[in-house]
Amino acid sequence: MVMRIGRLPKQKRLLELANEIEQNPFITDEQLTKKFNVSIQTIRLDRMELGIPELRERIKLMAEKSYDQVRSLQIDEVIGEVVDLQLDKSGISIFEMNEEHVFSKTKIARGHHIFSQANSLAIAVIDDEVALTASADIRFIRSVKLGEKCIAKAYVRKDSLNHEKANVDVFTYVGNELVFEGNFVIFRSELKI
Amino acid sequence: MVMRIGRLPKQKRLLELANEIEQNPFITDEQLTKKFNVSIQTIRLDRMELGIPELRERIKLMAEKSYDQVRSLQIDEVIGEVVDLQLDKSGISIFEMNEEHVFSKTKIARGHHIFSQANSLAIAVIDDEVALTASADIRFIRSVKLGEKCIAKAYVRKDSLNHEKANVDVFTYVGNELVFEGNFVIFRSELKI
DNA sequence: ACTACTTTTAGTATCAGGTAATAATTTGGT
DNA sequence: ACCAAATTATTACCTGATACTAAAAGTAGT
Missing domain, CATH: 1.10.10.10 (Winged helix-like DNA-binding domain superfamily/Winged helix DNA-binding domain)
Incomplete structure (x- = not known):
């Protein structure tokens, strides 16, 4: 010893x-x-x-x-993986919450990552040279935890098209549970050369 | 030759x-x-x-x-640099838009980065073990460009305190120009051991 | 064609930070 | 005292270089 x-x-x-x-x-x-x-x-x-x-x-x-x-x-300018995209209609993206997306104490996802996924999907579905978020109304329905896969579905409101602004509704699910919903107003420039 | x-x-x-x-x-x-x-x-x-x-x-x-x-x-769990923080009252953070925060085509900042700064500041001012964004109502007033410094100021609404939820207003400026405003509803757990 | 100059190639010694393998030594436990 | 595990020593070799010296090849100018 x-x-x-x-x-x-x-x-x-x-x-x-x-x-x-x-x-x-x-x-x-x-x-x-x-x-x-x-x-x-x-x-x-x-x-x-x-x-x-x-x-x-x-x-x-x-x-x-x-x-x-x-x-x-740089390749995909979208947060999350886009698995379906119908321009000016709808889109779906998947994003998994890793260690870097959650609060270290609670392992609960920071809200802005869920927002980022929804926001960038809302931008992606708008078929325009330049599309920017003008405003948004969002609700976090339940907290998302480490390892959970968020599936965001975006729908462009028909009645909002062909204008300077477009309305996009985004619903984010974990499994079949709704965790987030938001209505985004997207500015679109008619810069289609 | x-x-x-x-x-x-x-x-x-x-x-x-x-x-x-x-x-x-x-x-x-x-x-x-x-x-x-x-x-x-x-x-x-x-x-x-x-x-x-x-x-x-x-x-x-x-x-x-x-x-x-x-x-x-990992060190600062906040997007942007917090330069002033009075818990349950107000806070200020600064965040500069770099190449990685802007659309490569237009050099205009992606909305979710501005949101992220505001959201994480709203969380930071709430003096609680666990604070999560419940919902938010936001407006992007003008686009932020590459290199611009965003100064976010958060104010906790007095009348909203001592409840399960807190209301935080965040105003983000570039210089003295308002570029973003948002009202965040923050869930606070009374888990103060 | 000869000279001056730049560019390219060659060769040697040396380095950090290792791997791989074999052998010798030390240590702990009973 | 003895055995097995743990540790140390030693040697050969590897990659991807630096640093330096020297020679060869190419490129113009006159």
Whole structure:
């Protein structure tokens, strides 16, 4: 039970190592040897055991992830995945609530993400060069939780068409439960060249 | 003017090289030698001249950038920077519209970003464990353009306090021009342990 | 054609931050 | 004291570079 000074038992070290790397993914094995006061081989065996890749791999994975995110944001300018779209008529989009969309305490989705999905779908269904939200009347009917898939359905009001403004009603569901509804007034410019 | 087959003049190569790396930041110098049919030293001299760092540096910069973004999103759970906050009374936040917040065609801000700033400020001024948006009535008064700073001011309606719901009015300005106004109804749970 | 100059290529030494594999040593427990 | 697990040491090798020196090739100008 002597144990060299400043050392942790293996299981504890494994936990703290995983933690440390999560906190600071840019740390090298060598810096870790100093933190834990063990040899570099031990650190490497530990990483192996925990399935944690080397520094360069970690960094690369992060970069690839963020690169993909940026790309996909540029590709579809809509929040959520549009699965159906009939211009000037209706549209459907799906959006799943991940960790980054919820309050960390309660795991309940922030309202503006649900709004964003509905708002960008309302814009998407309007077949115009420039379409902007003029106003909106919205209700959050029940809270959406982490992991839930929101299905937003937008309908363009017939009687509102061919004008400077269009009315779009959006209903968002989780399963068959209504969680959000909103009426959006969309400005449309007749800039169709 | 003979020039070996499949070669570009230097200036053109420099432009295309910069372009290629921007399109695919994960490309190595060696892969580039094949694309441009020149030696690896030439590629490296070119990168030098263009001030483009090596693959590993590029990847690291991307990872650091995304890491900082994630961190800052976790640190302040509010969209925009809160510059003043009097709980249950009022609050002010500032949010600048960058490239990622505007439509690429028109450079006009997407409505949901302006909403997000207002919504998260409305939540922040409510001094409660759990506060959620129940409904909102909003108007976009004029469009916000790339680079403009939005100053959102939130006021909690006095008569709405001490209830299950609170009413928060938010006015967003660019300079002294009103660009957005909204009335938010916020659910508050009395879960004050 | 000869010179001056730029561009390109080659080659060597060195680096960080590892992997992989094998062997030796230390430690803890009984 | 003995055994197995844990740790450390050692060596060879890898990728994707930098830094530097030197030589070769191409490009004009006169």
